[in-house]
Amino acid sequence: MYTLNDVDWKHVVILFGTPALALVGFATVPLRTATFWWAVAYYFFTGLGITAGYHRYWAHRSYDATRVWQVILMAAGTGAVEGTVKWWSRGHRIHHRFTDTEKDPYNAKRGFLWSHIGWMIIKQKKNATVDISDLSSDPLVAFQHKYYLPLAVFMAFIFPTLVAGFGWNDWAGGFFFAGVARLVFVHHATFCVNSLAHYLGEFTFDDRRTPKDHFLTALVTLGEGYHNFHHEFPADYRNAIKFWQYDPTKWTIWFASLVGLTYNLKMFPANEIEKGRIHMMQKKLDDIKKTLDYGVPVEELPVLTFSQVKERISETGKQLLIISGVVYDVSKFMDDHPGGKGFLRAAVGRDVTASFNGGVYDHANAARNLMSSMRYARLEGLVPEASVSRED
Numbered sequence: 001m002y003t004l005n006d007v008d009w010k011h012v013v014i015l016f017g018t019p020a021l022a023l024v025g026f027a028t029v030p031l032r033t034a035t036f037w038w039a040v041a042y043y044f045f046t047g048l049g050i051t052a053g054y055h056r057y058w059a060h061r062s063y064d065a066t067r068v069w070q071v072i073l074m075a076a077g078t079g080a081v082e083g084t085v086k087w088w089s090r091g092h093r094i095h096h097r098f099t100d101t102e103k104d105p106y107n108a109k110r111g112f113l114w115s116h117i118g119w120m121i122i123k124q125k126k127n128a129t130v131d132i133s134d135l136s137s138d139p140l141v142a143f144q145h146k147y148y149l150p151l152a153v154f155m156a157f158i159f160p161t162l163v164a165g166f167g168w169n170d171w172a173g174g175f176f177f178a179g180v181a182r183l184v185f186v187h188h189a190t191f192c193v194n195s196l197a198h199y200l201g202e203f204t205f206d207d208r209r210t211p212k213d214h215f216l217t218a219l220v221t222l223g224e225g226y227h228n229f230h231h232e233f234p235a236d237y238r239n240a241i242k243f244w245q246y247d248p249t250k251w252t253i254w255f256a257s258l259v260g261l262t263y264n265l266k267m268f269p270a271n272e273i274e275k276g277r278i279h280m281m282q283k284k285l286d287d288i289k290k291t292l293d294y295g296v297p298v299e300e301l302p303v304l305t306f307s308q309v310k311e312r313i314s315e316t317g318k319q320l321l322i323i324s325g326v327v328y329d330v331s332k333f334m335d336d337h338p339g340g341k342g343f344l345r346a347a348v349g350r351d352v353t354a355s356f357n358g359g360v361y362d363h364a365n366a367a368r369n370l371m372s373s374m375r376y377a378r379l380e381g382l383v384p385e386a387s388v389s390r391e392d
């Protein structure tokens with residue numbers, strides 16, 4: 001059980017104070033059309049600051065960027081009030097290294113609520129280390145870390161208010177909707193990467209850990225919903241690899257590269273990505289196969305010599321024939337054989353591999369699958385020439 005001392009009150013104030021304040025705004029201030037669209041635009045701007053900036057640039061270094069781009073994304077991400085680049089990226093690198101374990105700050109195995117918001121409300125011990133030397137040595141990152149509080153207040157509340165105030169004289173709307181309510185939406189949208197993206201969807205590339213791929217999560221998280229891909233290939237600047245999949249974060253980074261703001265966009269080789277996908281497809285097929293009866297595996301069958309096969313036929317009356325070194329019991333199949341009883345009866349006590357494979361008729365998969373349920377024994381040694389069918 002947690003006590004009040006375990007609670008991170010600073011985070012509680014931000015996470016619960018902003019929705020309460022947003023409700024006050026909805027109840028008291030009319031939402032003007034211009035303010036609505038400004039709030040939506042600012043939602044995307046600050047959200048992309050987290051996804052294209054904090055996440056794909058600083059935490060994963062999945063592409064290179066000019067200082068101008070870094071400043072734009074840092075300003076945007078600061079307006080999302082999710083902590084400094086240094087704090088956020090450190091936690092995120094730990095999350096990738098220790099996914100689903102006790103050391104993972106947003107460990108999805110502790111439940112949806114924990115991974116969504118609980119991990120910020122309850123103070124956590126620093127029990128994992130990860131290399132953030134690149135962030136520690138970056139003066140821009142250090143500047144943001146040092147002046148975070150005034151920067152965050154300005155970008156989250158003052159700037160959106162100034163735009164709506166000076167723009168169309170809606171100071172209160174700018175504050176409540178583009179500032180506070182927008183912040184609540186950005187928060188929960190990006191928190192869904194830690195929660196929803198570990199619960200909803202498919203294990204496209206790996207099923208050893210919880211991250212999953214789902215279009216709905218991508219829709220909510222500015223494209224971060226192809227999370228199984230992301231955990232497999234975190235250094236890839238994309239989350240969605242198909243052109244029809246929703247990943248506005250990838251599009252933003254790519255468009256920025258057209259004007260030289262970003263460059264060296266990293267992509268994992270398509271061949272390796274496909275190997276991962278095929279691996280999971282194979283696994284699913286194997287699971288389906290386990291639900292079907294494929295008879296006794298050949299290597300587990302008893303071993304008989306040709307003369308023992310002959311003895312069995314005369315002693316038990318079983319209708320045994322040999323195809324490709326395996327003895328089949330066709331006793332119950334005689335009347336149902338689509339090729340007729342005659343062929344099978346004539347095949348009893350003989351090696352009819354050649355006839356079965358085209359000598360008489362080249363059997364389709366249906367026959368080959370059906371045969372597995374008729375396996376009787378494995379043949380050891382040779383079959384006398386006179387008992388072997390020919391290609392005629």
Ligand code: HEM
Nearest residue numbers: 328338339343347352355356360361363364366367370371
């Ligand atoms: C365990 C042994 C066998 C099984 C399970 C089996 C099963 C089948 C099945 C399911 C078909 C339908 C079509 C297809 O799947 O290709 C078929 C067709 C046929 N089988 Fe077999 N077969 C066996 C052995 C033989 C042997 C030894 C011969 C001949 C020496 C033979 C001759 C034929 C012929 C001629 C047809 C074609 C029927 C037609 O469409 O006109 N089969 N068999």
